[in-house]
Amino acid sequence: MSKKSKSVVFDNNPGRNAQTYGVARELNADMELIHEPSVGVVGTKGDSQCYLGVQRKVEAIHDHLRSRLGRDEGQMPMRLVQPEYTVATSDGMRNGTREMRYSLIGREVTHDTVCEHLSASGLEGTIAVVACDKPPVGTLAGLLEHNRPAIIMSDGPIRPGRDSVTEQPIDIVSAFQVAGSTDAEFKKRIAKEACPGYGSCGGMFTYNTMQTFIGVVGMQPLHMVAPPSDDPRRLSEFPEQLVSYLQGMIERGHTPRDIVSRDAIRNAVIVSMAVGGSTNVLLHAPEIARAAGFANFAKDIMSPEEFNHLSQNVVPVLTDARPYGLYSMVDIDEKGGVQVIVKALLDAGLLYGDTLTCTGETLAEQVARLNTAEPDGVVVYPVEKPYKPTGGLRVLGGNLSPEFSAVLKLAGVEGGLEDNRFVGRARIFNGEQDLLDALESAPDDFQNHDMVIVRYEGPSGAPGMPEMLDSTSRITTLCREKDIVVGLMTDARFSGGSVGLVIGHVGPEAALGGPIAFLEDGDEIIVDLNTNELSSPALDDEATLSARRAAWEKVVADNGGMHPLCGEVDTRLLNRMRMSAVSAVYGAGMHPDRVLWVPQQREAERTGFVPHNKYREGSQKAFD
Numbered sequence: 001m002s003k004k005s006k007s008v009v010f011d012n013n014p015g016r017n018a019q020t021y022g023v024a025r026e027l028n029a030d031m032e033l034i035h036e037p038s039v040g041v042v043g044t045k046g047d048s049q050c051y052l053g054v055q056r057k058v059e060a061i062h063d064h065l066r067s068r069l070g071r072d073e074g075q076m077p078m079r080l081v082q083p084e085y086t087v088a089t090s091d092g093m094r095n096g097t098r099e100m101r102y103s104l105i106g107r108e109v110t111h112d113t114v115c116e117h118l119s120a121s122g123l124e125g126t127i128a129v130v131a132c133d134k135p136p137v138g139t140l141a142g143l144l145e146h147n148r149p150a151i152i153m154s155d156g157p158i159r160p161g162r163d164s165v166t167e168q169p170i171d172i173v174s175a176f177q178v179a180g181s182t183d184a185e186f187k188k189r190i191a192k193e194a195c196p197g198y199g200s201c202g203g204m205f206t207y208n209t210m211q212t213f214i215g216v217v218g219m220q221p222l223h224m225v226a227p228p229s230d231d232p233r234r235l236s237e238f239p240e241q242l243v244s245y246l247q248g249m250i251e252r253g254h255t256p257r258d259i260v261s262r263d264a265i266r267n268a269v270i271v272s273m274a275v276g277g278s279t280n281v282l283l284h285a286p287e288i289a290r291a292a293g294f295a296n297f298a299k300d301i302m303s304p305e306e307f308n309h310l311s312q313n314v315v316p317v318l319t320d321a322r323p324y325g326l327y328s329m330v331d332i333d334e335k336g337g338v339q340v341i342v343k344a345l346l347d348a349g350l351l352y353g354d355t356l357t358c359t360g361e362t363l364a365e366q367v368a369r370l371n372t373a374e375p376d377g378v379v380v381y382p383v384e385k386p387y388k389p390t391g392g393l394r395v396l397g398g399n400l401s402p403e404f405s406a407v408l409k410l411a412g413v414e415g416g417l418e419d420n421r422f423v424g425r426a427r428i429f430n431g432e433q434d435l436l437d438a439l440e441s442a443p444d445d446f447q448n449h450d451m452v453i454v455r456y457e458g459p460s461g462a463p464g465m466p467e468m469l470d471s472t473s474r475i476t477t478l479c480r481e482k483d484i485v486v487g488l489m490t491d492a493r494f495s496g497g498s499v500g501l502v503i504g505h506v507g508p509e510a511a512l513g514g515p516i517a518f519l520e521d522g523d524e525i526i527v528d529l530n531t532n533e534l535s536s537p538a539l540d541d542e543a544t545l546s547a548r549r550a551a552w553e554k555v556v557a558d559n560g561g562m563h564p565l566c567g568e569v570d571t572r573l574l575n576r577m578r579m580s581a582v583s584a585v586y587g588a589g590m591h592p593d594r595v596l597w598v599p600q601q602r603e604a605e606r607t608g609f610v611p612h613n614k615y616r617e618g619s620q621k622a623f624d
Contacts, residue, residue, distance in 0.1 A: 096470030110138030199229030203322030278496025458509025
């Protein structure tokens with residue numbers, strides 16, 4: 001059995017045992033095992049196609065788990081717990097709406113739900129089936145905090161759709177990119193044909209970035225990442241394998257924190273660069289690291305300077321994948337799966353091969369056992385002849401990003417960088433809806449080398465830090481049609497399906513008095529990838545900066561301590577996010593240490609204003 005059981009203890013009290021016997025009877029489990037440590041399955045549900053395949057996998061795993069419990073040789077003498085499900089929203093259906101504020105919050109809600117279930121039930125062994133973007137990260141964080149034997153399986157990606165006229169493969173990003181068309185029938189056709197079947201987004205968007213991350217970090221068998229949701233192996237073969245892997249973890253006493261080590265997280269970050277992954281990995285990796293016991297990602301795992309060095313000089317992009325390329329995760333699966341990418345990086349000496357995984361093997365041993373193929377050179381490229389010579393992500397500092405939090409998906413940039421620099425003019429939008437209105441009503445007003453600024457959409461400001469796939473897709477289409485470059489920078493975040501010169505996670509956010517709050521229309525904006533800086537010369541002038549900050553602080557003070565352009569808070573969940581969210585550089589989650597900020601908020605209510613730098617001091621103290 002494992003090192004230290006946290007399972008709920010049942011004794012001879014008939015009151016505590018009555019329902020336990022009742023559950024065992026209804027689950028057709030051994031009633032004589034109710035005093036033993038418990039095992040069970042968890043899954044994620046929501047209102048999109050992402051989640052439609054989850055329940056049948058959970059039920060298949062649950063049935064197989066039940067068949068492996070007992071007192072006979074080779075069985076696990078453990079109590080069976082009924083399946084539990086978390087809930088989350090649909091990113092695709094909510095992008096461009098105020099409901100999108102709940103997307104990142106969904107990661108936190110999943111984390112809370114998993115934590116409550118694991119802790120209250122005292123699960124000694126867990127198998128989790130995850131789907132969509134944010135629930136997998138929340139689930140992994142909960143498993144890491146509980147730290148009892150556990151394993152994850154992705155539900156799998158959706159297969160691409162096909163345009164019935166052009167016969168070209170399409171997906172949900174294809175549909176967002178035609179939103180600006182005036183052809184209603186064309187838009188309807190693409191919408192109806194983009195997402196056949198079920199499963200999570202199929203390109204190298206956030207879902208597949210994070211599923212690859214979870215596999216490489218060791219919490220998911222590598223061969224279970226890429227197969228589509230409707231792959232029959234997910235019901236016929238994988239359940240038995242998952243139960244065997246979990247049994248092995250329990251017998252060896254391996255826990256998630258044994259697996260998700262510093263080196264394992266570094267491996268996963270490097271692979272995220274190599275697949276041209278979503279910018280959201282820069283939010284989710286710090287949160288996973290925190291749950292694994294590493295409070296400060298930059299200090300404990302990888303500094304921004306090292307991240308950029310690796311991305312610029314060491315780690316190339318190896319996949320020709322959507323949204324910046326042609327192929328989907330289903331195509332990667334047909335070419336051998338994500339283990340092909342991992343093997344290529346291992347062979348090049350770019351990963352630690354001796355990290356432990358949930359199968360009981362090291363990462364290198366697991367890749368070897370899978371008889372992993374070599375890159376095919378079309379979908380997956382070799383390191384020596386990569387798809388793109390540098391990694392897909394870059395983080396930026398500079399006077400607009402003093403927290404060194406801003407992130408650019410370099411793999412998705414389609415133009416505008418001359419000698420690795422972009423120089424543009426600020427065009428200010430205080431909230432995404434204002435930008436969407438302008439793109440809908442006056443798209444021709446956008447000019448070459450505009451840098452669109454969308455602010456007051458950060459973790460606290462929105463609240464919830466919505467992603468902006470609708471906005472970025474419309475801008476991408478506009479730029480392609482007019483052969484221009486329009487950039488976008490924001491204190492919010494982007495979908496993994498976004499492409500273009502888009503920079504998110506700018507921090508500190510506008511709601512907390514970050515420099516992005518002091519920009520004005522026409523200010524020069526410089527993106528310099530030679531120095532990895534995002535800056536505006538206007539804010540280098542101390543007199544200008546002081547005057548703008550003073551004007552901003554007066555508006556905040558006159559409004560009781562919160563800028564009036566911040567989003568309305570009309571639910572307890574949104575209020576919780578506003579009051580407890582930490583900066584993007586720490587994962588933008590609801591962190592318990594943020595309660596240190598509550599007295600400052602009360603002081604703001606009493607006196608009218610608390611200087612914004614106090615919020616930053618509180619944030620820093622919470623993590624240093």
